[in-house]
Amino acid sequence: MILLLDLGNTRLKFALCDGAAFTHRGAFGWDADIAHELAQLWSGWPAPTRILGASVVDGARETAVAVAAGKAFGLDPRWIRTPAHACGVTNAYAEPHRLGVDRFLAMVDAWAAGRAPCVLASVGTALTLDALDADGRHLGGWIAPGPVLMQQSILGATAQVRPDHPGAVRDLADNTADGLASGCWQASAALVDRFVARSSSLLGGSPTVTLGGGDAGVLAPLLEREVAIVPDAVLRGLAVWARSQPDAGDIP
CATH class of the missing domain: 3.30.420.40 (ATPase, nucleotide binding domain)
Known part of the structure; x- marks a missing residue:
């Protein structure tokens, strides 16, 4: 199982993925005590073997989520950074990392779904x-x-x-x-x-x-x-990424 994290500007969304299916899902706004709320919720979830995350927020919020993951599962998230090409999608940006990873993963989902x-x-x-x-x-x-x-x-x-x-x-x-x-x-x-x-x-x-x-x-x-x-496109794009990159987080 893989825990997928989508750290957006307004809220954090997450899902536990088993193959192509989401078995557990949740979301919190950033006004919550994220580290505490997540650790408490995740303590009742099955333990994942990997944690993969996409983030458009600051390092402090990434750290709070990582702390919760460490407490609940003893694992650190691997943060996806936007590549020039992955999962069938080619980035138009001359500086690929400047394209929001959420936008790239939504395109990965669209490509994989045949849209x-x-x-x-x-x-x-x-x-x-x-x-x-x-x-x-x-x-x-x-x-x-x-x-x-x-x-x-x-x-x-x-x-x-x-x-x-x-x-x-x-x-x-x-x-x-x-x-x-x-x-x-x-x-x-x-x-x-x-x-x-x-x-x-x-x-x-x-x-x-x-x-x-x-x-x-x-x-x-x-x-x-x-x-x-199309809801949860970033999480679904992360799931496609995880299946195509079984042993890696970032792609240079």
Whole structure:
């Protein structure tokens, strides 16, 4: 068994993988006492033989997770770093390590699942977009604030925009709360639609479009095209990596 770790900006997700199946799963927000909560939860789980992790957070949070893994299982995580090529996917970045490992592993999952050519959107703290062609080549992507972060940035930079209730997404808003929510969510939807339009011809004309991330379910209905919501793409990409690299963590 392999314990897979996805350390995202908002929360930590993890799963125990036996072959191709996830037998145990969980998640914690970073406001929790991660080291304590994880060690307590994992003490009741079967012991893995390896721990493989993908992280886009700081070293302090990686260390807290590693401490919990050591207490529960006596193992240290191996942290995946983004390579130039692995598991059938070729990184477009001239400096491969600068592409977020979460984005790379989502493409690994898409390639292994037969969804290429495709556009992959992830909607969380950031909105990321990537194009993956039929040969497993990453053609590049975009990065923008996620819709919730957009709203928070406006609230932090203005004195008068102070909604007194959560906003709803409307075609034409008649109050500040709805106007702020509508503008930010529709801006994110428009960005996804624009990226698909710009990359479609390079992807054969009719790429699959997938959404991941914690806010995928909210954004999907706002798009102008049919999309598939793909949860836990990073964990599934990690599982593909683990099967293809049975004795190694990082690939140079």
